[in-house]
Amino acid sequence: MTTSTSTSPSSSSWRMARVLRDRDAGLYLAGVVVSGFGSSALWLASGVWVKDLTGSSGLAALCLLALWAPTLAGPLLGAIADRVRRKPLLIGGNLLLGVLVPVLVTVGSPGRVWLIYTVLFLYGAVGVVHDAAESALVATVVDRSLLGDFNGLRVTVNEGMKLVAPLAGAGLYAVYGGPSVAVLDAVTFVLAAGVCALLRVREDEPARSVGGWRERTAEGARFLWECPRLRPLVLAGGTMMLCAGVAGALLYAVIDGLGHPPAYAGVLYAVQGAGSMAVGLLSGPALGLLGERRFAAAGIALTACAAAARAVPSDAVVLAAGAASGVGMPCVLIAAMTAVQQETPDALLGRTAATAGTLLFTPNVLGLAAGAALLEAVDYRLLLICLAAVLLATATTLGCRRTQPLPARAVRS
Secondary structure, eight states: OEEEOOOOHHHHTTHHHHHHHSHHHHHHHHHHHHHHHHHHHHHHHHHHHHHHHHOOHHHHHHHHHHHHGGGGGHHHHHTHHHHSOHHHHHHHHHHHHHHHGGGGGGOOSGGGHHHHHHHHHHHHHHHHHHHHHHHHHHHHHSOGGGHHHHHHHHHHHHHHHHHHHHHHHHHHHHHHOHHHHHHHHHHHHHHHHHHHHTOOOOOOOOOOOOSOHHHHHHHHHHHHHHOTTTHHHHHHHHHHHHHHHHHHHTHHHHHHHHTOOGGGHHHHHHHHHHHHHHHHHHHHHHHHHHOHHHHHHHHHHHHHHHHHHTTSOOHHHHHHHHHHHHHHHHHHHHHHHHHHHHHSOGGGHHHHHHHHHHHHHHHHHHHHHHHHHHHTTSOHHHHHHHHHHHHHHHHHHHHTSOOOOOOSEEEOO
16 A cells, blocks of 8 residues: 555645535435434334333343344454445345334234344344445545545434434334334435435446355454554454443443432433534544544543543533543544555455454443443442553553554555
């Protein structure tokens, strides 16, 4: 790979406008808005739905596990995105979910709760394939110098949907019940398929792969591990998400320490989401100026400070920590996925992106489980201080490595 020129502050100020003016990039973001709205609404409603039908908080929590479990098979599922053309795959995946989700309208008793888990599991599996195909296709459509800006805008859009859609889904559920949310989600996926169909993308048929399916599946993980630019970012991101999962399990203990009811979590989520929306808008210029490792390290260090601040029993401090965490956590994720898109050969991009997604996001679920177990034996404030120490060590290790600013234009040799 060769690179040329660096990104200056004056040029980075208008790159986001270039992203928004790009027809295909705008359509991608529109698809994220549409499908993200339905997904976020169903994510909240499914847990409430199971809770209402069974009365069990444990069974309601399994909804999240069913949705995230397919990420463990990321390398295998991501291989699908390298075997076929990506635009038809995105359209087909959206249409499949548009047909699958309405099955939930038949759920009306505790005996049919298994259908919710099944749909959520398949939903998660299609989502892994969809994300891998989207990452690969975006890398071929969006100018490489604008990938950081695009990925930042995608984070902003996603976080915006997380603030709005759950409230809309909860309101719809309260008035019309779970089936209405399922229908809404199905409609959003059909609309997203229509948006994908409008993309002006010309793709060649993928080259026939050599070797067995195990070897082909492992190629993405092998490339990720052997690439000196990608491995440190993904490992640091996985560590941060593990710590974020533990911190998430401590949320209600923090709220108890402030003397507020559990519903106060909504305020903290909103503040964190606002921080993530803000950093998404600034990530492209920041990546160009700092380089991906320093940008990621700064985000992890800020997340460490936020974790420590949550141990302080003060509303103002905890709210500020929530905003800081919202700013810090996306930095390493944006940096890692942008580097994956820039560094990986197109034929491997689906598998590599999916493998990176597994290594980045699966630790979050493991952290939630570990945090819930540790909270029974250790004071939450001590746990937060320990998390801050681990995050600071991770940021220092990543930031001290030699780094180069992201290229204004990268060309594979």
